[in-house]
Amino acid sequence: MPFEEVKKIWMNGRLVDFADAKIHVLTHALHYGSGLFEGIRCYQTKNGPAVFRLDEHLRRLYDSCRIYRMEVPYSFADFKNAMLDVIAANEFDDCYLRPLVYRGFHSLGVNPANCPIDVMIAAWVWGKYLGAEGFEKGVDVRVSSWNRMAPNTFPALAKATANYMNSILIRAEAAAEGYAEGIALDVSGYVSEGSGENVFLVRDNRILTPPLGASVLAGITRDTIIRLARDLGFEVVETLIPREALYIADELFLTGTAAEVTPVRSVDKIPVGAGRRGPVTERIQKEYFAYIGGEIPDRFSWLTPVYTGKRAEMRKAALAAR
Numbered sequence: 001m002p003f004e005e006v007k008k009i010w011m012n013g014r015l016v017d018f019a020d021a022k023i024h025v026l027t028h029a030l031h032y033g034s035g036l037f038e039g040i041r042c043y044q045t046k047n048g049p050a051v052f053r054l055d056e057h058l059r060r061l062y063d064s065c066r067i068y069r070m071e072v073p074y075s076f077a078d079f080k081n082a083m084l085d086v087i088a089a090n091e092f093d094d095c096y097l098r099p100l101v102y103r104g105f106h107s108l109g110v111n112p113a114n115c116p117i118d119v120m121i122a123a124w125v126w127g128k129y130l131g132a133e134g135f136e137k138g139v140d141v142r143v144s145s146w147n148r149m150a151p152n153t154f155p156a157l158a159k160a161t162a163n164y165m166n167s168i169l170i171r172a173e174a175a176a177e178g179y180a181e182g183i184a185l186d187v188s189g190y191v192s193e194g195s196g197e198n199v200f201l202v203r204d205n206r207i208l209t210p211p212l213g214a215s216v217l218a219g220i221t222r223d224t225i226i227r228l229a230r231d232l233g234f235e236v237v238e239t240l241i242p243r244e245a246l247y248i249a250d251e252l253f254l255t256g257t258a259a260e261v262t263p264v265r266s267v268d269k270i271p272v273g274a275g276r277r278g279p280v281t282e283r284i285q286k287e288y289f290a291y292i293g294g295e296i297p298d299r300f301s302w303l304t305p306v307y308t309g310k311r312a313e314m315r316k317a318a319l320a321a322r
């Protein structure tokens with residue numbers, strides 16, 4: 001499906017019309033992948049739209065930029081406000097937010113020093129990442145023939161656009177062979193992550209996930225699931241996972257902002273457990289959705305309401321004028 005037009009996109013401090021959100025073909029990031037980004041979801045909760053773990057996502061964005069020696073040209077508070085303004089300007093309830101900090105148009109050549117640091121924030125409505133059906137029944141995946149990047153090559157903790165060429169190899173290979181997703185191993189052969197999700201495995205009611213040293217992105221959803229699962233009484237261990245553990249797991253699931261919590265029902269055509277969503281995965285899915293939907297108390301202050309202060313007043317006035 002082509003991109004559905006939205007009202008406004010934020011570019012370098014201004015909200016511009018969708019049609020005007022354009023850049024030059026000689027933009028540095030287009031040639032060398034010099035961009036750092038985030039993917040964040042805003043959910044309609046009982047108390048109105050709220051962004052899930054906005055501070056943690058923005059912190060990761062600032063961290064990503066620091067790794068690449070780039071200074072974000074906006075304060076954390078201003079950036080945060082801009083994110084909320086984009087949602088309000090598009091009048092979204094449930095939506096996905098995509099901020100991108102990138103090396104802009106000035107000159108080409110690998111040294112980016114003279115290129116400006118440009119920033120854009122877009123928002124759109126994004127449905128179930130790995131399909132609505134997979135969400136309940138589980139998806140079929142393969143172990144990718146591609147590895148995740150080696151340590152000290154592309155930093156996995158930075159969410160860089162360049163890293164997604166590796167993700168594209170994984171995802172396109174899986175799709176070409178009829179799988180919903182590929183799970184990549186790290187260069188030592190241990191389980192790393194999906195093209196756009198972290199991996200969790202359940203065996204004998206214990207939950208395992210690869211450590212940050214296994215070339216994974218430090219997923220915000222990964223952290224969320226670790227905390228929620230522990231509070232539910234599950235033992236959660238961050239440990240190296242050999243490939244074959246995937247084949248003998250009771251349950252397997254993928255996590256990510258876009259993918260949320262998606263069960264896996266087979267790996268390389270070998271059924272995972274009973275070949276459908278397992279009880280632990282279902283319990284964790286339920287807890288995750290209760291939390292993001294504001295149905296249980298926000299005990300970690302993970303929800304940032306969109307409509308407070310000036311934005312709330314403006315919305316009230318806009319609704320009254322209708």
Ligand code: PPE
Nearest residue numbers: 039195196197198217219220221256257258
């Ligand atoms: N690993 C990778 C490689 C990854 O891209 C993501 C998110 C995760 C793990 C999970 O991270 P988190 O969202 O913080 O829990 N992938 C984003 C982009 C997906 C896309 O296709 O674009 C996302 O889920 O927003």
